[in-house]
Amino acid sequence: MPEDSARPAGRAGIDTGTAHAARIYDYILGGTDHYPADREAGDAMCREWPALPVHMRANRDWLNRAVRRLAEEAGMRQFLDIGTGIPTSPNIHEIAQSVAPESRVVYVDNDPLVLTLSQSLLNSTPEGRTSYVEADMRDPRTILDSPAFRDTLDLAEPVALTVVAIVHFMLDEDDAVGIVRRLLEPLAPGSHLAMSIGTAEFAPQEVGRVAVEYAARGMPMRLRTFAEAGEFVEGLELVEPGLVQVHKWRPDGADPGPIRDEDIAMYGVVARKP
Template identity: 80%
Template sequence: MSEGIDTEHAHSARIYDYIIGGKDHYPADREAGDAMVREWPALPVHMRANRDFMNRAVRYLAQEAGIRQFLDVGSGIPTSPNIHEIAQAVAPESRVVYVDNDPLVLDLSRGLMSGTPEGRTAYIEADMREPAGILDAPAFRETLDPDRPVALAVIAIVHFMLDEDDAVGIVRRLLEPLPEGSYLAMSIGTAEFAPDEVGRVAREYAARGMPMRLRTHAEAAEFFTGLDLVEPGIVQVHKWRPDGTGTEVVRDEDIAMYGAVARKSS
C-alpha cells in the first residue's frame, strides 16, 4: 500500500465508500459515517442517488452525445461500475483519466488500468485546486486527444471547496483548454431541501476537519455560465433523466445534491 495513507482520521472518500456499501474504509471512517447517518438517516439514499446520477450522465455522454474522452476530477475510491466501465460498454475505444489526491485512491486505482484493449485509462495524483497540475500531467496529454471533445466530470466534490478556494474559477480553468463540443457534468451539494438534517451532517464533517460549502440553486448555476445546459437543466440528481431502474423510493427531501450536464459551444 502507498505511503502516507492516514487511517487515524476520517476521509470524505472513505466515508462515502462506507455509506454506499463499499469495502475500502477504516474504523475512523465508519465511526464518522455512522454518526452522520444518525443525524440524517436518508444520507445513504442521497449518496446512492448521486452515484446513480453519475452513471446516467456518463451513459448519456457516451451513448447520446458521442463523447469518447472523459476527465474525472475528484474520482474517489473506485466503485463499480466506474466511468470507464460505463463508457467502454457503449464505445470500447473510450479513454478515461481519473484524478484524485488521496494516496489510498491511487493505491486502489491501479486496478483501473485494465480497461478494454481498444480504450485507455490513466490515473493522475493531483489536487484539483491546482488545475495546471492536472492539465500539464503527462498522463493527461498521453491519454486524451486535445483536439477532440472531453467530458469533464466533477462529481460530489465542490462542497468541500470553500469560498477562498474559488471552485467556480477552478472548474472554468479545467474547462478552458477543452475544445468546443466538450461537456461538464457536475453534482453540487445543497442544503435547500433538508436544511436542518444536512446542516447537522455538515457539522459532523466540519468536526473532523472537512468543512463544507453548500450551495443554492443560483450558486450551482454559476458553474454553468456560458455553457448550454442539457435538459432538464440543473435539478436534484434523482430528477436528472431518471431511467426507471432504481428500486428505492426517493423523496425530494432525501436529496441534497444538484446535478447537471452542459455543453461547451465555443
C-alpha cells in the same frame, strides 16, 4: 468485510486514524475500503440524517446515467474525471467503454488510498485507454500539464469533464467556479461538463447537522443554493432537464423506489461547451 489489516494501512501518506470523505462515502455505500474512523464518522452522520445513504446512492446512480448519456447521445469518447474517489464498479471507463470500447478516461485524485487502489481504474479495453493522475483539483495546471493527461486525451477532440460530489468541500477562498472554468478552458468546443453540487435547500436542518459532523473532523463544507450552483454552468448550453436534484435528472427506472426530494442534497447538471 475484509479485516483492516488486509488493507493498505501501511502505505505512506494514508492516515487511517482520521476520517476521510472518500472512505466515508465508500462505507455508507457498502464498500470495503475504509477504517474505524470512517465508520464512526459515517454512523454519526447517518444518525443525524438517516436519508444519507439514499442521498449518496442517488448521486452515484446519477453519475452512471450521466456518463452513459454522454457516451450514447453526445458521442463523448474522452472523459476527465476530477476527484475520482475510491473505485466503485461500474467505474466511468467501464460505462463509457461498454458503449464505445475506444473510449479514453483520465482519473484524477489526491488521496493516496485511491492511488493504491487505482489498478481497477486502469483495466481498460484494448481499444481504449485509462490513466491516473495524482493531483489536487485546486491546481488545474498540474492536471493539464501531466504526461498522463496529455498522452491519454486529444485536446483537439471534445472531452467530458466530470466533477462529482467534490465542490462542496471547497470553500469560497478556493474559488471552485474559477477552478472548473480553468479545467474547461483548454477543452475543445463540443466538450461537456457533468457536475453534482451539494446543497442544503431541501433538508436544511438535517444536512446542516451532517455538515457539522464533517467540519468536526476537519472537512468543512460549502453547500450551495440553486443560483450558486448555476454559476458553474454559466455560458454553457444546458442538457435537458438542466440543473435539478440528481434523482430528477433523466431517471431510468432503475432506482429502488420513490425518492423524496428532502432526502437528496445534491444538484446534478450536464452542460455543453459551445
